[in-house]
Amino acid sequence: MKYRHLGKSGVKLSTVGIGTNRFGAEHVPQAKVDEMIAAALELGINHLDTANVYQDGRSETMLGKALKGKWDKFFLATKFRHTVGPGPNDGGASRFHILNAVEGSFQRLQNDHIDLYYVHSWDDNTPIEETLDTLNDLVHNGKVRYIAASNFAAWQLARANLLAEMHKWESFVAIQEHYHLLERKAEQEIVPLCQAINVAIIPYFPLAGGFLTGKYQPDQPIPAGSRGASSPYVQKYMTPENFTVLAKLTAWAKDHGHAVNELAIAWLLAQPQVASVISGATRVEHIQANASAGEWELSKAEEQEVRDLLGD
Numbered sequence: 001m002k003y004r005h006l007g008k009s010g011v012k013l014s015t016v017g018i019g020t021n022r023f024g025a026e027h028v029p030q031a032k033v034d035e036m037i038a039a040a041l042e043l044g045i046n047h048l049d050t051a052n053v054y055q056d057g058r059s060e061t062m063l064g065k066a067l068k069g070k071w072d073k074f075f076l077a078t079k080f081r082h083t084v085g086p087g088p089n090d091g092g093a094s095r096f097h098i099l100n101a102v103e104g105s106f107q108r109l110q111n112d113h114i115d116l117y118y119v120h121s122w123d124d125n126t127p128i129e130e131t132l133d134t135l136n137d138l139v140h141n142g143k144v145r146y147i148a149a150s151n152f153a154a155w156q157l158a159r160a161n162l163l164a165e166m167h168k169w170e171s172f173v174a175i176q177e178h179y180h181l182l183e184r185k186a187e188q189e190i191v192p193l194c195q196a197i198n199v200a201i202i203p204y205f206p207l208a209g210g211f212l213t214g215k216y217q218p219d220q221p222i223p224a225g226s227r228g229a230s231s232p233y234v235q236k237y238m239t240p241e242n243f244t245v246l247a248k249l250t251a252w253a254k255d256h257g258h259a260v261n262e263l264a265i266a267w268l269l270a271q272p273q274v275a276s277v278i279s280g281a282t283r284v285e286h287i288q289a290n291a292s293a294g295e296w297e298l299s300k301a302e303e304q305e306v307r308d309l310l311g312d
Contacts, residue, residue, distance in 0.1 A: 001014050001015070001016070001043060001044030001045060001291065001294065001295075002014070002015045002294065002295070003015065003046075004200075004275045004276065005200075005275065006116075006146065006173055006174055006200045006275050006276075007173040007174055007194075007198050007199045007200035007273075007275065008173060008198040008199070009146055009173045009200075011075065011115075011145075011146065013046065013047040013075055013275050013276040014044060014045045014046045014047050014276060014294070015269055015275075015276055015277065015294045016045060016047075016265065016276065016277055016279070016290050016291050016293070016294035017045065017047030017048060017049055017202075017276045017277065017278040017279075018036070018040055018045060018047070018048050018049065018278065018279070018280075018281050018287060018290075019049050019204065019278040019279055019280040019281070020033075020048060020049060020050045020054065020059045020062075020063060020280075020281075021050070021051070021054045021055070021059065021280055022054075022055070022059075022280055022281075022282050023050070023054070023055065023058070023059040023062045023063065024054070024055030024056075024057075024058025024059045024061065024062050025055055025058075025282075027282065028282050030062050030065060030066070032282070032283065033062045033063070033065075033066050034065075034066045035283075035284050036066075036281060036283070036284055036287055037063075037066040037067065037070070037074075039284045039287050039288065040074075040287055041070065041073055041074075043287065043288065043291045044291075045287065045291060046073060046074050046075050047074075047075050047077070047276045047278065048063065048074055048075070048076045048077065049076075049077045049078075049176075049202075049204075049278045050063055050076070050077070050078045050079075051078055051079035051080075051082070051118075051120060052078060052079065052080055052082075052084060052101055052104060052105050052108075053079075053082045053083075053084060053120075057084070057104070057108055060078060060105055060108035060109050061108045061109075063076065063109060064108055064109040064110035064111065065110070067109075067111075068110070071111060074115075075115045075116065076109070076114065076115050076116070077114075077115060077116035077117070077118060077148070077202075078105050078109070078114055078116075078117065078118070079117070079118040079119070079120040079150060080093070080097070080098055080101035080102065080105070080117070080118075080119070080120060081093055081118075081119050081120035081121055081123060082120050082121070084101070084104070092123050092125060092126055093119055093122075093123035093126045093128075093130075093131040094123075094126045094130060094131075095130055095131075095133075095134040098131070098134045098135070098138075099134065102114065102117070102138060102143060102144070106143075112143070113142060113143055113144065113145060114143065114144050114145070115145050115146065116144075116145065116146045116147070116148055116173075116174065117135065117138065117144040117146070117147050117148070118147075118148045118149065118150045118176060119131060119135075119147075119148075119149050119150060119152075120150050120151070121150060121151040121152075122149075122151070122152055122153070122156050128156075128159065128160050128163065129163060129167075132160060132163060132164055132167070132169050132170075133167070133169060135147045135169075135170060136164075136167075136169040136170045139170045140170075146170075146173050146174075147170055147171075147172055147173070148172050148173060148174040148175060148176065148202075149172045149174075149175045149176070150175065150176040150177075151176070151177070151178070152175060153189075154189035154190050154193045157172060157175055157190070157193060157194075157199065158193055158197070160172060161197060161199070172199060173199060173200060174199060174200040174201070174202055174275065175190065175194065175199055175200070175201060175202070176202045176203075176204055176278075177190055177201055177202070177203055177204070178203075178204060178205055179201065179203035179204075179206075179268065179271075180203060180205060180206050180207065180208050180212065180264060180268065181208075181212060181249065181263075181264055181267055181306075181310060182208055182211070182212070182237060182242060182245070182310075183205070183208070184310075184312075186201070186203075191271070191272055191273060194272075194273040195272050195273050198273075199273065200273060200274075200275035200276075201271070201273045201274045201275065202274075202275060202276055202277075202278060203268050203274060203277050203278070204278055205233075206264055206265055206268055206277050206278070206279050207261055207264050207265075207279060208234070208237050208264075209227050209228070209231055209233050209234035209237075210226060210227050210228060210234055211228070211234055211237040211238070211242070211246070212246070212249075212260060212261060212264040213259075213260065213261040214246065214250055214259070214260045214261065215228075216228050216234075216238060217243070218238075218240065218243040245309065245310060245311075246260065248309045249263060249306070249309055252305065252306065252309060256302070258293075258296060261289065261293065262289075262292065262293035262296055263293075263296075263306070264293075265277050265279065265290060265293035265294060265296075266293055266294070266296040266297070266298050267298060267303065267306055269294065269297075269298075270297070270298040270302075270303045277290075277294070
């Protein structure tokens, strides 16, 4: 397993991480989670990503059980911001909600600190100064080790980190972005900004919900039980144009001795400022496949060949 620095921080993340948004679903019970964490440890994967809203908190709860006695081997990221209850302050990025949210995560995780704490999205109703000041306190109190943003616009990230610099607060060391072969809007502003200020990019949905695995084919039934059978997110990629691009990518990957899902991860790792790629997993085989993909290093020429196939 290869490792990269998390932006300007000194900590190193495995280039492939595990997205745990389905940990705690009916088909992903505790026993499976335990197996996946054991496999991650064996493979050298140290980056785990969750949130307090994943599976109504069950993702954090299951990770807390699976990570007992193993916390020093992993770097765990979780998030706050989205609504977790019926009350008027059960969501957002206010000091009130952050302090409640972090304690809730501690209880579910059965731990006394969070390695990386994300603002899950920008909160128009809370001054960013209030959010940053609160997060700074959590870092200096030892409850949080690093802070990050998710789904921020470039101007929001730039403003937040400039304010942090002015006030001598902890700044965001990473941003989590929707970024994959078919979703490259991040390259317009986020990527150049992160290069300029040395903020790590953590892409999510690297396989486009499974579309970039090749399991879906034009004019063929969608596999029963797959995400594509019910997910509007996956279905939006099932266009004639995208299937044409997918066929080209699949053929290119095969010519280079790999599958298209491996190409999707390797291509992201060839992009500037990408520290680690998180991909959802529901069984050990997914983790093993993703780890293998992370070993493939594209040359600059190969990366450009893939861009040519995408029409860039």
